[in-house]
Amino acid sequence: MQQSSSLWQAVLGEIELSISRGNFITWFKNTALLKHDENRIVVGVPNVFIKNQLEKKYHSLIVETLKKVGAGELNVEYKIHSNLTPSREEDPVVLKPTPVATPKGAPRTTTTATTLTHSYRQGLNERYTFESFVVGSGNELAYAACQAVAANPGTKYNPLFLYGGVGIGKTHLAQAVGNALLASRPSIRVVYVTSEQFLQEFVDALRYKKTSDFTNHYRSADVLIVDDVQFIGGKEKAQEEFFHTFNTLHQANKQIILTSDKPPRDIAGLEDRLRSRFAGGMSIDMQTPDFETRCAILKIKASSHNITLPNDVTEYLATHIQTNIRELEGALNQLLAFCEMRGLEPNLTIATSLIGSGQTRPKHISARQIIERTARYFQVSVEDILGPKRDKDIVIPRQVAMYMLRSELHLSFPKIAKELGRKDHTTAIHSIEKIEREARFDADIRAAISSIKGKLYA
16 A cells, blocks of 8 residues: 555645645645555545545546556546545535644544634644754755744744745745644644635635634634735735734734745735735745755655665756755655556666656756747747737737746846836736746646746756
């Protein structure tokens, strides 16, 4: 069964890279592989609501991902399994988050069909601890601040605001605080939620007339962790509710931890009163991990599978995947699952064939190269991208170019605006967020981004 478990972890690792974090947590986090034979797998799900979503919306993605990790063509079935969660199968309302096992020593809570479930460990992944986090030059300040918060919640660095690119460990550190606090204070109420979940629960609270349950749930937390808080921008009603929740907790010296892909000042559509409160504690910019840190992460993750990763494989993966820890772990999971299924030991030849051609990204790619390559892909001129035209066939390439400058070079929004000949950096923020959203659903946009990257690093 260990082989099957590794296979499903590899699948989940790939899926997490292809959909939003909120959707991944909602639909995939509490799934498990119940059975795996030659022609089929059986995926366990906690309730009928998630079963229907996987069957109708994500089935093709799961099948294709199985092929991608080397499992071949398999029939996929979904079965409700009561051990995955104690929540009621017939009551799938998002307002009732999936309860997690109550830590030893913590008082048990009761649930009803009409109230929001209160869980002392809501949403936390127990694997995200300080012990499993690899500290490097790009994250040592964030690590130290999170440890200080875990030692004295609500009194130091409140709120704590962690920001930086995708897959660099923000979620891991934020949840590590919650897990550390639960280990030392079992009765403390730690609530973790993505901003997407918060928004959806707020909508459902209005729809089902359960706003008091919603309000009480979040305002009774001792520690509130909100992931990807930038998505609350532009949502007026939700921002108002979050403003009052923030004030209630902050005035009561309850700890608030927020993560975002950008600092408070750059979150588009965020009300000034929230912006000032987000920036009123400690804001920390988490940088992409250096080569040594990436190697250490790979070694630790491999050892958790009782595998010693050869140095040449470690260095290859760490060199090939430089900016995203989640992508790095996904590549490792893919490699380990492939080798385990075939009874092989990981080696450089297998890693090269699975992960890529062996060519690494050049260290220096200029903004001009990205703009030129984007223009060439869309068959427009560089002058058009840099110019004032607002025709659709010009605007989309311009927005993609901005997105590429952010994702590949990690330029600031003002710098991106300057490179594209724009005076206002909010244009860059809007454009990048738009492409991020569309890339989730628009295959043409994803193909464009993939092709441009491929040409850049060929």
